[in-house]
Amino acid sequence: MLVDLIDDVGIRDRGSFVNFVSNSELPTFYDAANVGMRPGNHPITMVEAVATGLPVIIPRNILEYEVLSDASASLDFERGDYTSLSEAMSRLANEYRLRDSMRGNALNLAIGKLSWEKIAKDSISTYSRHMSPSRS
Numbered sequence: 001m002l003v004d005l006i007d008d009v010g011i012r013d014r015g016s017f018v019n020f021v022s023n024s025e026l027p028t029f030y031d032a033a034n035v036g037m038r039p040g041n042h043p044i045t046m047v048e049a050v051a052t053g054l055p056v057i058i059p060r061n062i063l064e065y066e067v068l069s070d071a072s073a074s075l076d077f078e079r080g081d082y083t084s085l086s087e088a089m090s091r092l093a094n095e096y097r098l099r100d101s102m103r104g105n106a107l108n109l110a111i112g113k114l115s116w117e118k119i120a121k122d123s124i125s126t127y128s129r130h131m132s133p134s135r136s
Contacts, residue, residue, distance in 0.1 A: 009086045011093045030054060034099065035092045046074070051110040055102030057088045067113065073106040 006012045021029060026048065030036075036049030036056040043064035046056050050073050058065045060076040068074040075091060077084040092099050112118065 005082055005086050009090050050106040053103045053107045055099055055106055071105050071109040073102055073109050
């Protein structure tokens with residue numbers, strides 16, 4: 001079905017589909033990609049893609065993807081609406097400035113909010129605030 005959509009939009013020669021690959025192969029695929037897309041509900045896959053600077057296409061109104069949308073690192077589509085999906089695919093395939101802007105936003109998000117260092121610092125800060133003795 002997605003392959004047919006790629007054909008309908010006329011960008012078949014500009015994309016490829018990959019089935020399961022091992023974790024050790026993932027960096028090679030992410031580095032070779034211009035856009036990441038996951039029509040389903042697997043946020044870690046899209047977070048990994050964003051961490052490598054890929055703009056992504058994600059289903060609309062999925063709470064786990066909200067951080068990607070808020071950072072302007074993604075385009076969304078209405079799940080089940082193939083026209084909406086094809087429009088997002090076409091935009092990222094054809095609008096280089098948009099793709100480059102989203103790439104920068106993706107990297108900023110990965111470094112600024114999603115890095116292990118940032119998450120650890122925020123967690124320590126939160127725990128410290130809530131575990132310190134209250135003042136009388």
